Amino acid sequence: MTWPDTTLARARDIIARYPEPRSAVMPLLYVAMRHDGRLTDEGMRQVAALTGMTAVQVESVASFYSMYKRHVGSHVVSVCTSISCHLLGGRDVLAAVSDATGVPAGETSADGSVTIESVECIGACGGAPAVQVDYELIEGVTPDKGAELCRWLMTAHPEVVHGDDLQTRFGGRRSFPAGPPDPVGAMGPYPAFGPLGTTGGEA
Amino acid sequence: MTDRILTVRMEAHPTDSHTMARYEATGGYAALRKALAMKPEDIVAEVKASNLRGRGGAGFPTGVKWGFLAPTRPRYLVINADESEPGTFKDRQLLERDPHQLLEGIIISSFAIDAHHAFVFVRGEYPRSARRLQQAVEEARAAGYLGRGILGTGFDLDVTVHLGAGAYICGEETAALNSLEGRRGEPRIKPPFPAVAGLYAKPTIVNNVETIANIPWIVMNGGAAYNAIGPEGSRGTRLLSLSGHVANPGNYEIVMGMSWRDLIFGIGGGIPNGKALKCWIPGGASAPWFTPDLLDTPVTLDDIAKNGSMAGSGAVVVMDETTNVVAAAWSIVRFFSHESCGQCTPCREGTTWLQRILERILAGQGRPSDVDLLLDVCDNISPGLRWPPAQTTICPLGPSAVSPITSIMKHFRDEVVAMIPGAVTAGV
Amino acid sequence: MSDPIKLTVDGREVTAPGGQLLIKAAEEHGTYIPRFCWHPRMKPVGMCRMCLVEVEGPRGKVLVTSCTTPVAEGMVVHTKSDVVKKAQEGVLEFLLVNHPLDCPVCDKGGECPLQDQTLSHGPGESRFVEEKRHFEKPIAISELVMLDRERCILCARCTRFSDEISGDPLIEFIDRGNHTQINTFPDEPFASYFSGNTVQICPVGALTATPYRFRARPWDLEAVESTCPQCSVGCRVSVQASQNQVLRLIGVDVDATNQGWLCDKGRFAFEHLRAPARLSTPLVRGADGELHEAGWGEALDLIASRIGAVIAERGPAAVAGLGGARSTNEEAYAFGKLLRGVLGTGNLDASLGDDPGAALLAGVPHRATIDDLERAKTILVWGPDLKEELPVLHLRVRRAATALGADVVVVHPRATGLDRDAAHVVRYRPGEGAATLQRLAAGEGDLAAVRAALDTGPVVAIVGRTGLAESADLADAVAAFALTLADAKVMPVARRGNVLGAIDMGVHPHLLPGRVAASDAAARAALAAAWGCAVAVPGRDTSGILSGMADGSIAAVLLLGCDPVADHPDRKAAAAAFDKAPFLVSLDLFLNESNRTADVVLPVDTFTEVEGTMTNLEGRVQKSNRIVPGVGASRPVVEILEDLAARLGGSIGAGAAAIAKEIALVAPAYAAVSWEALDWGRGRDGIVVAEGPFTHTPERRATDPSVGALTLHLGRVLYDGGTMITAGPSLARLAPEPAAHLHPDDASRLGFAAGDRVTVTGNAGSAAMAVAIDPTLARGTVYLPFNLGASIGNGLEVKVEK
Numbered sequence A: 001m002t003w004p005d006t007t008l009a010r011a012r013d014i015i016a017r018y019p020e021p022r023s024a025v026m027p028l029l030y031v032a033m034r035h036d037g038r039l040t041d042e043g044m045r046q047v048a049a050l051t052g053m054t055a056v057q058v059e060s061v062a063s064f065y066s067m068y069k070r071h072v073g074s075h076v077v078s079v080c081t082s083i084s085c086h087l088l089g090g091r092d093v094l095a096a097v098s099d100a101t102g103v104p105a106g107e108t109s110a111d112g113s114v115t116i117e118s119v120e121c122i123g124a125c126g127g128a129p130a131v132q133v134d135y136e137l138i139e140g141v142t143p144d145k146g147a148e149l150c151r152w153l154m155t156a157h158p159e160v161v162h163g164d165d166l167q168t169r170f171g172g173r174r175s176f177p178a179g180p181p182d183p184v185g186a187m188g189p190y191p192a193f194g195p196l197g198t199t200g201g202e203a
Numbered sequence B: 001m002t003d004r005i006l007t008v009r010m011e012a013h014p015t016d017s018h019t020m021a022r023y024e025a026t027g028g029y030a031a032l033r034k035a036l037a038m039k040p041e042d043i044v045a046e047v048k049a050s051n052l053r054g055r056g057g058a059g060f061p062t063g064v065k066w067g068f069l070a071p072t073r074p075r076y077l078v079i080n081a082d083e084s085e086p087g088t089f090k091d092r093q094l095l096e097r098d099p100h101q102l103l104e105g106i107i108i109s110s111f112a113i114d115a116h117h118a119f120v121f122v123r124g125e126y127p128r129s130a131r132r133l134q135q136a137v138e139e140a141r142a143a144g145y146l147g148r149g150i151l152g153t154g155f156d157l158d159v160t161v162h163l164g165a166g167a168y169i170c171g172e173e174t175a176a177l178n179s180l181e182g183r184r185g186e187p188r189i190k191p192p193f194p195a196v197a198g199l200y201a202k203p204t205i206v207n208n209v210e211t212i213a214n215i216p217w218i219v220m221n222g223g224a225a226y227n228a229i230g231p232e233g234s235r236g237t238r239l240l241s242l243s244g245h246v247a248n249p250g251n252y253e254i255v256m257g258m259s260w261r262d263l264i265f266g267i268g269g270g271i272p273n274g275k276a277l278k279c280w281i282p283g284g285a286s287a288p289w290f291t292p293d294l295l296d297t298p299v300t301l302d303d304i305a306k307n308g309s310m311a312g313s314g315a316v317v318v319m320d321e322t323t324n325v326v327a328a329a330w331s332i333v334r335f336f337s338h339e340s341c342g343q344c345t346p347c348r349e350g351t352t353w354l355q356r357i358l359e360r361i362l363a364g365q366g367r368p369s370d371v372d373l374l375l376d377v378c379d380n381i382s383p384g385l386r387w388p389p390a391q392t393t394i395c396p397l398g399p400s401a402v403s404p405i406t407s408i409m410k411h412f413r414d415e416v417v418a419m420i421p422g423a424v425t426a427g428v
Numbered sequence C: 001m002s003d004p005i006k007l008t009v010d011g012r013e014v015t016a017p018g019g020q021l022l023i024k025a026a027e028e029h030g031t032y033i034p035r036f037c038w039h040p041r042m043k044p045v046g047m048c049r050m051c052l053v054e055v056e057g058p059r060g061k062v063l064v065t066s067c068t069t070p071v072a073e074g075m076v077v078h079t080k081s082d083v084v085k086k087a088q089e090g091v092l093e094f095l096l097v098n099h100p101l102d103c104p105v106c107d108k109g110g111e112c113p114l115q116d117q118t119l120s121h122g123p124g125e126s127r128f129v130e131e132k133r134h135f136e137k138p139i140a141i142s143e144l145v146m147l148d149r150e151r152c153i154l155c156a157r158c159t160r161f162s163d164e165i166s167g168d169p170l171i172e173f174i175d176r177g178n179h180t181q182i183n184t185f186p187d188e189p190f191a192s193y194f195s196g197n198t199v200q201i202c203p204v205g206a207l208t209a210t211p212y213r214f215r216a217r218p219w220d221l222e223a224v225e226s227t228c229p230q231c232s233v234g235c236r237v238s239v240q241a242s243q244n245q246v247l248r249l250i251g252v253d254v255d256a257t258n259q260g261w262l263c264d265k266g267r268f269a270f271e272h273l274r275a276p277a278r279l280s281t282p283l284v285r286g287a288d289g290e291l292h293e294a295g296w297g298e299a300l301d302l303i304a305s306r307i308g309a310v311i312a313e314r315g316p317a318a319v320a321g322l323g324g325a326r327s328t329n330e331e332a333y334a335f336g337k338l339l340r341g342v343l344g345t346g347n348l349d350a351s352l353g354d355d356p357g358a359a360l361l362a363g364v365p366h367r368a369t370i371d372d373l374e375r376a377k378t379i380l381v382w383g384p385d386l387k388e389e390l391p392v393l394h395l396r397v398r399r400a401a402t403a404l405g406a407d408v409v410v411v412h413p414r415a416t417g418l419d420r421d422a423a424h425v426v427r428y429r430p431g432e433g434a435a436t437l438q439r440l441a442a443g444e445g446d447l448a449a450v451r452a453a454l455d456t457g458p459v460v461a462i463v464g465r466t467g468l469a470e471s472a473d474l475a476d477a478v479a480a481f482a483l484t485l486a487d488a489k490v491m492p493v494a495r496r497g498n499v500l501g502a503i504d505m506g507v508h509p510h511l512l513p514g515r516v517a518a519s520d521a522a523a524r525a526a527l528a529a530a531w532g533c534a535v536a537v538p539g540r541d542t543s544g545i546l547s548g549m550a551d552g553s554i555a556a557v558l559l560l561g562c563d564p565v566a567d568h569p570d571r572k573a574a575a576a577a578f579d580k581a582p583f584l585v586s587l588d589l590f591l592n593e594s595n596r597t598a599d600v601v602l603p604v605d606t607f608t609e610v611e612g613t614m615t616n617l618e619g620r621v622q623k624s625n626r627i628v629p630g631v632g633a634s635r636p637v638v639e640i641l642e643d644l645a646a647r648l649g650g651s652i653g654a655g656a657a658a659i660a661k662e663i664a665l666v667a668p669a670y671a672a673v674s675w676e677a678l679d680w681g682r683g684r685d686g687i688v689v690a691e692g693p694f695t696h697t698p699e700r701r702a703t704d705p706s707v708g709a710l711t712l713h714l715g716r717v718l719y720d721g722g723t724m725i726t727a728g729p730s731l732a733r734l735a736p737e738p739a740a741h742l743h744p745d746d747a748s749r750l751g752f753a754a755g756d757r758v759t760v761t762g763n764a765g766s767a768a769m770a771v772a773i774d775p776t777l778a779r780g781t782v783y784l785p786f787n788l789g790a791s792i793g794n795g796l797e798v799k800v801e802k
């Protein structure tokens, strides 16, 4: 076991939420990413040991999903290009983001600060084109705002990113009124969710 | 008559509709108290009487599904919050803005079907939805609505909020079950259906977020009241996601039966920038496209089906006259190719092949034979290219990739042909 | 499966068991539906979509996969309609979209279902003009298996096999959709004892076996069906050879034994047949003390004269024979007849003291068959780790546990391959077996639930030696206990290939051919009449012979394919006996620790080179067949023994076929056994011989010795130091390094960490090795793998020191 006790305790809490340990493999993979900053062989071995799976079974599950990333920067910028965003200029946003960072879709900047990806529908079609940073959503993004967002990420190196904050600074029209701000932010290229230990806390 | 059920609270209380305090203050959890005093089978009967149909895409009657449960225990309830069909963003609103409404529906439904553990499968890209729901779960547990001996009855329930990790196919109910079991999210062969052998091979009900969010209202007001709303076959209200080339995109809770014209040009505010409507997708990326000749047909499940498409997940994507339909179709085909789980040969190989032919055409390298080839590859995924589709695959994802191609071939064949050097437009 | 139902296939009404899969029902009635992913021994996944057919339903005809659709009353099926044909052609075209079509350089070319079905069901040419999917090719995923991902059609046969059948899921699908590929985890190779099966069932050339790659084209291969001799399960195999060289073994699917599977030892050990070290001429020790090549006449004359002299001087009781457990029944019979009849000695034994005892093996009442496992509700395994010693029996027990709902109870000093699937696991320390049995029988304390489980029959109790430091009495006691259970059958197990067959052929001091007590004078007289010579009275068993060699009372020993110095649990006693070097003759394939000091070594033909029968652990007699000649001047054992008998004034019969007929005459249980009845294609399931006439009543005689702080568990591993393993290049490198395994508590008490070099001292010596930590081990136990070079004896008491 290479994880610290607090992480192991979190892992055991997660396992206890399911009738069978194997069911915890997905949340535990996020815990592994949180621990290493990305998905590693060591992390998958650890998850295998905790769930009674073989390491390759864990990898088989992990590689099925697009959010467990072996190669990723400190932040992942996901530009939606599915149909509604496609119709409203998602590909222009992607091009602008790539230009601003010098990073083609699917790759990571040389300084390791950002990974740029083109993704399928992220459920923000009413606010198209939409972008996520570490799965925190920004809707109504123009190519210019997208580029600005990336330049900020690469220079400010924020430790935590907050969706509402990003939306105010770089976004436009939303799919629906969002209600009050959510104080929680993301700490890395994985979703911010309490049980995973990936929430950044108050802004 | 009631014309809105799901979005009343969030609109009246924009700053705190997601909190326990507001939920209780606006009548929340009264339905749960009422339900816990009922016999479970009577709740099922009310849901049957309501004629509530599933909002996840297939439109299956919810009460009938619950009636299929095999007698064995334990049983599970799984809420499908994997909302990933391009064009769809309604469940996100329900999760973020009124999570207790869904949670109350979950608790009542679990009681009705005798489940003691419910799972909500939230897509990984919706962390805010998961956080809001998790917070609601914790509030509900603290208030005695969840856990052991709910509200002093003998009913126990646990709710686990499960975060997906980026795979549209996990929206298919059996793929969601595999994913919850810690496996690859590959659809299972049916039968057995989840109601007989689902999660951990135990009887399981899988329902969409919106479906279950209706349950508290049905319990409070009775199945008959629900069945009195909207036209036959499309009872109740429905949350439609409007997007694309439309002036007022967004989610709209409507009673079905209005015309497409009223929806797109009335509620949707029409096509921006003075452009004309070219076509629209009536029910998510999987659905065949509609053209303006159908503008005056009614928006109901049955009418949409009769006209050769489906209401699906309620996503209406509007395209204006400037739209390059080949590029639009490519975007959708690429989506399905990217999201194919890879089990079935026709889906795995066929969707990618279609994507690459379209890419060639878009790059100006189409061949005259590509028109027939596209259709024949489609035919090998969905034989006969009919509606509702036949399939050579396990689940309907593969055939879904056929919809945009048959749509453009049916309505815009000339535009496709015009992009292919050397191809001859029919009739010329 | 329920009552027969009627359905219509392509307009013809047929009958099938209700619930049977359509693909199988159609095939049984002569309609072959093409398929890739479906395999009759695994759960259907319906992935490849090749087996689509149309079934008429309430809303018209629907395409369904026949591999996932059970037949139902009144079903109307179309397997050749235009829609079906179009769909199947479509699937094939899709499969070929990314297939490299490198058939000319592919091992599978010529026997490839993809190639065949493309010819019969495929489209003319591909309309796919884009670049195909590319992967690095091929990659080694283990020492034995290579993977070419470009050829893979993603049918999940290999992944299902490793997960569902063998239970070591080390290969899996990686990535999704069109990027999906098969792979192993980085640094975790596909090191499964059963990996070769995936090569066998791969429908394309994606998985290939290193020992066979590029060796032959299928159309150049001849094949013969035979029986694997590597252990006593007796798996059916197809032996395939070209140009007088065995090139591969393929498992044959029979219900009775292996259901198509083989372990990698059985599959790949054939490499030893053409190993450079294999003996190819007789060797005779010269005046210089070295072995020299000799002619057959010279070698046999020497043996006859030396043995003749021993008998003349000291009587036949000074002559002994050991071995036969690796031979055919005919060879073993000939060996027994030579010793007991021609030479007149009752000192003979095929059992090397490493099995649960010949009496239990040959005489157990209520013997279970392997197929009884299909019906068992409870299975007690108190014996060897089946995965290490009897691998395909392990698969059958695993199947019972995972697919058929049986509860398995495993009693063993350390984790076995079955533990993960067992309902109950009982750990005990060697030396405390009798007490453990007592507590189990009484259902004491934590064993109450285990005892209760054993009350649900049918029960099959698999009984053998858990390790070689424990006495065989324990196995007898466990068998005795098992027989007290209601509705129980017992399966005594020993590892060596034909040990039961050799005992049945009378290679045992107390048994005549056909499980007849040798003490029975009337039986001896009857046999003497049949043989036309006197039949010796019972003599010494293996330990008696070894002590006789050591004390000089045995002066001439014949070894038939046996290496007691390496294989006898008390290696010290065996080595001491062989050091005394009486006149020693060895019939063998290789020089080994025992025959290094022999006076004459005779090269023999072996498996794949001779025809004969073998008897597996159930008492099932099966045929072995010849497909290649031996090497150099090697000869069949029966011919060698007949020549020797003739020189000694007797006869044992001319050739194996004649001997087989004689066995049927003199061995009552084998009366129904004939080569014809067992012939390829007809007698696939073999013949299980009846119990008796010799019977043995197992007894609870075992007592626990008083033991010190550490006791020895001497277990076997599949890839050990045996010659079949070490002589072939592929398996030799798989043998693990010997290590002293300790429970973490014992290790920390003694101050050892993993990897520390220690000296382990047993009753017969010391050996230096590394410490390995094994938390599954019973506390107070040191586990050493047997026959891996480091011999410290087989006493229970051990010491481990820095």
Ligand SMILES: Cc1cc2nc3c(=O)[nH]c(=O)nc-3n(C[C@H](O)[C@H](O)[C@H](O)COP(=O)(O)O)c2cc1C
Residues within 6 Å of the ligand: B053, B054, B055, B056, B057, B058, B059, B060, B062, B080, B081, B082, B083, B084, B085, B168, B169, B170, B171, B172, B173, B174, B206, B207, B208, B209, B211, B212, B395, B396, B397
């Ligand atoms: C490829 C595919 C994707 C699907 N995605 C979703 C989804 O994201 N959300 C959903 O609720 N149902 C989805 N469904 C439908 C589900 O399989 C299932 O019918 C539904 O969750 C049942 O709930 P309902 O009866 O309440 O509609 C999908 C189906 C398919 C075939």
Ligand code: SF4
Residues within 6 Å of the ligand: B169, B186, B187, B339, B340, B341, B342, B343, B344, B345, B347, B348, B393, B394, B395, B396, B397, B398, B399
């Ligand atoms: S149709 Fe596609 S997504 Fe559906 S099961 Fe088959 S391969 Fe998977």
Ligand code: FES
Residues within 6 Å of the ligand: C034, C035, C036, C037, C038, C045, C046, C047, C048, C049, C050, C051, C052, C065, C066, C067, C068
């Ligand atoms: S053999 Fe039936 S789907 Fe593959």
